[in-house]
Amino acid sequence: MTLRTFTFGMIASFGSAWLFAVVLPFFKTRDVKPVYFADGIDEKTGVYFPKRTGQVANGAKVYAQNGCYVCHTQVVRPTYAGNDFHRDGWAGFKADPDRGDTRRESNVFDYQGEDFAQIGVMRIGPDLSNVGSRYEKTALALNELNKTKLGDAWNDSMKTSPEALLFEHLYNPRTKPSMRWSTCPSVRFLFNEPAREGLAPSPKPEAKALVGYLLSMKKNDTVPASMNYAPPKPAAQ
Amino acid sequence: MSQETKQSAEQDAILRTAIDRSLRHPVMFFFTSGAAWLAVSLLLGIIATAKMVSPEFLDGCPLMTQGRVFAAHISTLVYGWGCQAAFGVLIWLIARLTRQENRASGIILAAGHAWNFLIAVGTFSILAGYGTGVPWMEFPTMIWPALLAAYALIAIWTMIQFRVRTPGEVFVSQWFAVGALVWFPWIVATAFLLVFCVGGNPLMSAGVAAWFRSGITYLFFLPTAAAAAYYLAPKISGRPVHSYSLSLIGFWVLAVVGPWAGMQKLTGAPIPFFLPYMGAAAAVLIGIPTIAIAVSTLRTMASEPGKFATSPSLRFTAAGVVCMLVLGISSTLTNLPNSTLPLTQFSITHYGMDILAIYGCFSFVMFGAIYFIVPRITRREWLSKRFIKMHFLFSMYGVIAVAVLSVLGGVLHGQGQEDFKFTWDSAVARAYPYQMATLIAWCFVLFSNVFFFAHLLLMWMRLGRRSSHPTLLGHAHLDSPHGPEGDIDNAGPGSVIAH
Numbered sequence: 001m002t003l004r005t006f007t008f009g010m011i012a013s014f015g016s017a018w019l020f021a022v023v024l025p026f027f028k029t030r031d032v033k034p035v036y037f038a039d040g041i042d043e044k045t046g047v048y049f050p051k052r053t054g055q056v057a058n059g060a061k062v063y064a065q066n067g068c069y070v071c072h073t074q075v076v077r078p079t080y081a082g083n084d085f086h087r088d089g090w091a092g093f094k095a096d097p098d099r100g101d102t103r104r105e106s107n108v109f110d111y112q113g114e115d116f117a118q119i120g121v122m123r124i125g126p127d128l129s130n131v132g133s134r135y136e137k138t139a140l141a142l143n144e145l146n147k148t149k150l151g152d153a154w155n156d157s158m159k160t161s162p163e164a165l166l167f168e169h170l171y172n173p174r175t176k177p178s179m180r181w182s183t184c185p186s187v188r189f190l191f192n193e194p195a196r197e198g199l200a201p202s203p204k205p206e207a208k209a210l211v212g213y214l215l216s217m218k219k220n221d222t223v224p225a226s227m228n229y230a231p232p233k234p235a236a237q
Numbered sequence: 238m239s240q241e242t243k244q245s246a247e248q249d250a251i252l253r254t255a256i257d258r259s260l261r262h263p264v265m266f267f268f269t270s271g272a273a274w275l276a277v278s279l280l281l282g283i284i285a286t287a288k289m290v291s292p293e294f295l296d297g298c299p300l301m302t303q304g305r306v307f308a309a310h311i312s313t314l315v316y317g318w319g320c321q322a323a324f325g326v327l328i329w330l331i332a333r334l335t336r337q338e339n340r341a342s343g344i345i346l347a348a349g350h351a352w353n354f355l356i357a358v359g360t361f362s363i364l365a366g367y368g369t370g371v372p373w374m375e376f377p378t379m380i381w382p383a384l385l386a387a388y389a390l391i392a393i394w395t396m397i398q399f400r401v402r403t404p405g406e407v408f409v410s411q412w413f414a415v416g417a418l419v420w421f422p423w424i425v426a427t428a429f430l431l432v433f434c435v436g437g438n439p440l441m442s443a444g445v446a447a448w449f450r451s452g453i454t455y456l457f458f459l460p461t462a463a464a465a466a467y468y469l470a471p472k473i474s475g476r477p478v479h480s481y482s483l484s485l486i487g488f489w490v491l492a493v494v495g496p497w498a499g500m501q502k503l504t505g506a507p508i509p510f511f512l513p514y515m516g517a518a519a520a521v522l523i524g525i526p527t528i529a530i531a532v533s534t535l536r537t538m539a540s541e542p543g544k545f546a547t548s549p550s551l552r553f554t555a556a557g558v559v560c561m562l563v564l565g566i567s568s569t570l571t572n573l574p575n576s577t578l579p580l581t582q583f584s585i586t587h588y589g590m591d592i593l594a595i596y597g598c599f600s601f602v603m604f605g606a607i608y609f610i611v612p613r614i615t616r617r618e619w620l621s622k623r624f625i626k627m628h629f630l631f632s633m634y635g636v637i638a639v640a641v642l643s644v645l646g647g648v649l650h651g652q653g654q655e656d657f658k659f660t661w662d663s664a665v666a667r668a669y670p671y672q673m674a675t676l677i678a679w680c681f682v683l684f685s686n687v688f689f690f691a692h693l694l695l696m697w698m699r700l701g702r703r704s705s706h707p708t709l710l711g712h713a714h715l716d717s718p719h720g721p722e723g724d725i726d727n728a729g730p731g732s733v734i735a736h
Contacts, residue, residue, distance in 0.1 A: 017496030064370020067304015077505025
């Protein structure tokens, strides 16, 4: 092979992939176009406004710096690419008391407010793209349970919140006997140690940001049908 | 031998010695500091895997958080060991193949120090919690342009040498070496600019990062290993490269297919639909070049089967090439969309493939090259064949365990992830035995590399044997294991004439 053929071949082979698989798609997808609800198909009309609240940018930083992406993913793949849809609470809920089947796969707007989508490396822990909704649901269920258990002794100050549950998890994922198997690392260095025995450790700003970020990951809003490739819903049972 | 050929052989030997001497310090520096980083990386890998198995181990210590340790482990493996070993081998190879002394060894040595300093700062930053959170690019943002600048200083002279060499054919080994030298900065600069400088869609940034990981693996580590194997196989066996056309296929299929791979890791994520599919197709096709390269280098080595028993370089290189074959075939088998890809996309196969590529395929060939190069540049022979044997055996057991168990175990782990009828803890439990095996295997590998590092350090201190009989693994052998180039002329240039 001569140098000319070699050089030309190198530039052509690498350059074309570089251009068409990396650079062009990167710039083409830079501005996300708004998506509209379609008349007649969707219940709503107009443009779809994704809503994501909380300390997304700060929390994403804490998430990145502590390597949570090594074991956690943040993507719900459509059914052609995996079974994420069928794990309850990952894609939404199969039977939400108010809205029925809310499941959907990830869309571009889910990563709003982040510089880098933490798709994740491995899935040792569960997918986190709907972890906010899951914790809200758990907190609600826990409150209901305690209310019925305690009866008159219950008062509203005993209510737990999704934040409190997440702080508990982050401080030590293995507190509950049923979770002894958890391999999620503790990030208790993001907390100030409790002043006295029996008090809960108080979260540092980083822990608060992280929890805000985790709670912002929800798949609980209605998206236009054009963005939802969910399998056709079974007829009402 | 006629008078004339004898003279030119003598001149040849003098030239080789001059080239080797010109590169002694930078190349030894890259190898020794690379080996030190390898030991650091293995230690971090042991901690990270131990924490996967038993999360209470060093729990709650910020520096030792699972995610940070894992990131530091991979970063030191890739940039501390992998890149430095590759630089050392590539600059030596090109100098030898273009038959020119390297006149920039001072600059290269200085840039090598800068490189090490940057890796150290980057690794501490990751552990201290300043990582970027981009897989394989966790070093803080400012580190990257500095690393690229250091790379430019390391590689520029080698590129000039290639450019001004005596015109003629470009040899097989050179294609791969120059390919690696050109692709590396192109990939790093692209990923750095797109991910950290130009704000883009967060998903495409993740896509570019996935492409980067695959690019470094298949377009830097793999061709570097191929370049060394294509150099060592004919050198040691004394036979020409087995099949030129097969090598040609190997190179060009790699060049055409390699750059498309990577984004299959984002299958199902909301990015343009064709990207993950192109990535998966390319990852499947990676099998072809690895088979072509492996067949032609192994056939070359096998033409002198007796050398396997004696030459440490050949043994390591052959083992690395076999790993390359396994890597390529695994890439084909684990990236089939709609069948195995959903199982391996997020399972521990991911880690297994990385280790198979970096420690299995790449590092083994680099060890082979190092066992070949170091006696030539230090003009001393390796001290102990027992050290070399220990290094080989424990590394081999270790890498077979890590790679094979993680790649295959990862498929079972993936099945657990996909089987939604069972709760998540059953998927976690499925990964457990393989993580346990990985932990034990890493301990083996670390143990083996203690020997390697100690040996290399002694050689760098020029405490090697002053002998013109190379260190062989078998019993005394009259043939030279180094092929026609002959024994190393430790008594001075030209004292032993090539036979």
